[in-house]
Amino acid sequence: MPITADYIRIADEIVADIRTNKLKPGDKLPSIAQLAAMYEVSPSTVKQTYVRLEALRVIWRHQGKGIFVNDPKLWMREP
Template structure:
């Protein structure tokens, strides 16, 4: 029986779907790590891994001290 995806992958996949659908258009600031951790009921480290996946997929860009934003296509 297949196991459920790891939480960080599930979060990354959900955010990817929102970005690809236009629900989160380019330039949109993502919620903070703490906000996403509360929303998904996971640790901040799990959110950090999810956002790292989004970076790897070239879907978001980080601006030091300002947050993480959906990348321009």
């Protein structure tokens, strides 16, 4: 059984929370330090998570304000 990298696992959990409406468009995500503490991973792992999600257009960053959930219509494919 292959082991999934932590940053992919965390990204998948965030996407799942968006798909189940636990997170909604415009919701602010935890800071890198907060998410690292929540998942007991290094801040660099969370940075990788956020880079991955930003590349997929799942999130967007606003300098000095935080990281936010993007509108799923911009990135989510229909099942």
